[in-house]
Amino acid sequence: MAYKNLREWIGRLESEGELSRVKTEVDWDEEIGAITRKVYCKRGPALLFENIKDHKDTISTKLFTGGLQTISRLAMMLGMPKEAHIKDVTERVRQCFKNPMDVKQVKTGPVKENVITGADVDLYQFPVPKWHYLDGGRYINTFCGVVTKDPETGITNVGLYRGMILSKNKIGVLLVPGQGWGIHYLKYQELKKPMPVAIVYGYDDALVFSAAASLPRDLDEYRVTGALRGEPVELVKCETVDLEVPAEAEIVVEGYISPNPDDWEMEGPFGEYTGYYGESAKRPVIEVSCITHRNEPIFRGTLEGMDHNNPNEDSSILVVSLSAIAKNILESQGVPGVLEVSAVPITFVKIKKLFRGHAKQVAAALWGSSAAQYLFKFVIVVEEDTNIWNRRAVEGALSYRVNAAEDDIVFFPGTFGSVLDPSTRIKDRDEMRFGTGKWTRILIDATRNWDYEKVPEWGGQVYPPSATALSEEQEELVNRRWREYGID
Ligand SMILES: Cc1cc2nc3c(=O)[nH]c(=O)nc-3n(C[C@H](O)[C@H](O)[C@H](O)COP(=O)(O)O)c2cc1C
Numbered sequence: 001m002a003y004k005n006l007r008e009w010i011g012r013l014e015s016e017g018e019l020s021r022v023k024t025e026v027d028w029d030e031e032i033g034a035i036t037r038k039v040y041c042k043r044g045p046a047l048l049f050e051n052i053k054d055h056k057d058t059i060s061t062k063l064f065t066g067g068l069q070t071i072s073r074l075a076m077m078l079g080m081p082k083e084a085h086i087k088d089v090t091e092r093v094r095q096c097f098k099n100p101m102d103v104k105q106v107k108t109g110p111v112k113e114n115v116i117t118g119a120d121v122d123l124y125q126f127p128v129p130k131w132h133y134l135d136g137g138r139y140i141n142t143f144c145g146v147v148t149k150d151p152e153t154g155i156t157n158v159g160l161y162r163g164m165i166l167s168k169n170k171i172g173v174l175l176v177p178g179q180g181w182g183i184h185y186l187k188y189q190e191l192k193k194p195m196p197v198a199i200v201y202g203y204d205d206a207l208v209f210s211a212a213a214s215l216p217r218d219l220d221e222y223r224v225t226g227a228l229r230g231e232p233v234e235l236v237k238c239e240t241v242d243l244e245v246p247a248e249a250e251i252v253v254e255g256y257i258s259p260n261p262d263d264w265e266m267e268g269p270f271g272e273y274t275g276y277y278g279e280s281a282k283r284p285v286i287e288v289s290c291i292t293h294r295n296e297p298i299f300r301g302t303l304e305g306m307d308h309n310n311p312n313e314d315s316s317i318l319v320v321s322l323s324a325i326a327k328n329i330l331e332s333q334g335v336p337g338v339l340e341v342s343a344v345p346i347t348f349v350k351i352k353k354l355f356r357g358h359a360k361q362v363a364a365a366l367w368g369s370s371a372a373q374y375l376f377k378f379v380i381v382v383e384e385d386t387n388i389w390n391r392r393a394v395e396g397a398l399s400y401r402v403n404a405a406e407d408d409i410v411f412f413p414g415t416f417g418s419v420l421d422p423s424t425r426i427k428d429r430d431e432m433r434f435g436t437g438k439w440t441r442i443l444i445d446a447t448r449n450w451d452y453e454k455v456p457e458w459g460g461q462v463y464p465p466s467a468t469a470l471s472e473e474q475e476e477l478v479n480r481r482w483r484e485y486g487i488d
Contacts, residue, residue, distance in 0.1 A: 002229040002231035002361075003077075003205075005204065005249075007062065008204060009442050010067075012076065013073070013076075017273070017388065018053060018072075020044070020071060021048045023051055025051045026052060027191065028063075028285055028308065029129075030131075030132075030133055032049060032129040033129055033130070034305055035368050036065055036066065036303040039322075040312045043310075043311075044066075045066070046064070046065065046067045046073065047064070047088035047212070048062060048063075048298075049063040049065075049127070050062050052127040054127075058124075058125045059126065059293065060251065060298065060299045061296070061298075062299065062445055063127045063298070064141070064300050066203070066313055067313075068208075068209065068313055068316060069087050069313040070311075071316060072318060077205055077228075078206075079230065087283040090324050091324075093320055094096050094324035094409075096228045096229070097219075097224060097324055097328055098328060100219060102226045102234070102459075103223060103226060103232050104235070105236075106235065106236055108245020110295075111248065111292050111294060112294050114292065114295065115290065115295075116290065117239070117240065117283070117294050118289045121289075121291055122168040123165050123167045123171070123288065125298075126140065127299055128165060128301065129301060131276070132271030132303075132304075133269070134269055134271070135269065136267065136270065138164065138332040139163065139165075139270060139304075140171060141171065141173070142159060142302045143160070143201075143208050143220070143300050143313070144200055144201045145158040145210075146211070147244070148184045150187065150243070153218075156220045156222060156244070157180035157184065157217075157221065158207065158210065158220075160208055160211040161174060161220075161303070162270055163176065163286065163396045166223060166285065170285050170287055171253075172283055172393070173257075173283060173284055173286060174268070174278070174283060175257070175284045175431075176373070176419055176437040178370075178435050179373060180217065180375075181195075182198075182435070185257065185259075185366050188259050189244045190257040192259050194257060195256065196242055197248040197255055197256065197257060198238050198245050198253070199252065199253040199255075200249045201297075201300045202248070202249060202250030202251060202300040203246045203248055203249045204229055207221070207222075207233070207319075210225045210228065212225040212317055212321065213318075213324075214373065215373035215413065219393055222458055233468070235247065238292075240254050240288070240447065241254045241255070241290075250300065252292045252293070253286075253288055253291050254289050254292075255290075255462060256287055256289060257266060257284050258285065263284075264284050264285060264477075267281065269283060272305060272420045273304055273420065274306065275305050275307060275419060276305075276422045279426065298374075305448070306345075313436075315344065319342070319344045322371070326341045326347060326349070326371070327340075327364075329369045329371060333365040335362055336354055337351045337353065337354045337358065337385055338351055338362070340388055346377075347366065347376050348382065350382050351381060351387075356451065359381035359445035359446075360443065361377065362443075363441075366443055371416075377421070377439055377442070378442050379420075379442070379443045379444070380398070380416070381445055383401075383448065396445040398444065400446060407445075408449070409442065411441070412443070414438065414440070415437025415439050415440070416436035416437065416438070416439070417438060417441075419431040432436050432469055449463060
């Protein structure tokens, strides 16, 4: 369902009782982050902070967060019933990812109501929080679309990449060369030219949902956003860079990243998606050339970092989008028999096993994809009688269908992987030296082993029959006589 802009989406959340306006004065310096963490842990409402210290008279005075923190709000974003099951939401998203919608170019829009260039650029005009107590500064890029264009193919990429305010016109960023914009940056470095960048804050939340999804490299996230909305994204040209941004956006920051490592500056630490801090390092910098914004713009951000007992906004988004992407990868690679996938943080794949080595084909297809940059460290493959959404069911499969002595556990060492995983040594995840992190991936094949002996008394099968399933005869008898037993 298309929300014209962030304001319409906030209005819908409010009318559904899914929004709290915080009118008491709060501090951007850690207090907003602390309140947001408490609200996330309670699966509470989305938040609109309307009274922020030091931001009474700035260009933007309001911060919105948590719009997609629950599966029911994600369902609302897609125009589905609030009660929709995560499986149905994921399937809907999966279909949208396969059927992108063309964008619409328009001449102008509300995002051009104000245009600021040169010495007037001041990022401190926006109520950007210092989200976590050890963060290196105020993180402006936490829930935004970072737009770049491939200088060879002209294909646009919109990703979500963190960014910290360094000064009134500079943002330090974590730019991983294996990511969408990282591949563009390497090309600009070869050309010895600065890379143009535009950052979009506040639009239909479907844009950031798409930006945070590890979609195939040739897929333009604006087209995916259109599919999720059910209406094309309307784009206008930027002022100082050759890029396009949504006409209805609240705020757009335009700028360039120098190709020269001498221009990099210290960025970090930052409370990361893993639930731990990512360390500081000298990293690329966006030098801001222009800011355009609506009148009275609302800033959009989110509190990164998963509390492992409670979902945050990112983890709710990612469990849906990445599960959909994983299933699409398996489908496009021709892996048969895939029934369900849940991808985050551990990847569970439910299959109808059709041949020996089927689970290994699943893992190989996932591990070779571009989405594997931050994903698929652990892949667990089960059969159709295991409910991947139920921990006890998965534990049952791991306990009684896996034998490490029988090659059911496979290690794939020395592969690429997350630069933010603290279980990898810091020296092995220097993104600017290696372009990526370093993972040993693991497949656990929790399907029945077809190499075992066939046992006549098990009907010639290699695995014993289930002792908890009832025989057809008893199922029918007990069902028929149930009322007679007087049990309920
Ligand atoms: C809140 C949030 C912050 C993120 N920050 C970064 C980041 O700083 N660097 C990065 O490489 N990926 C980051 N990611 C993951 C990327 O958004 C994700 O891998 C996405 O697929 C990137 O788009 P791309 O595949 O077009 O590169 C972040 C994700 C979320 C949800």
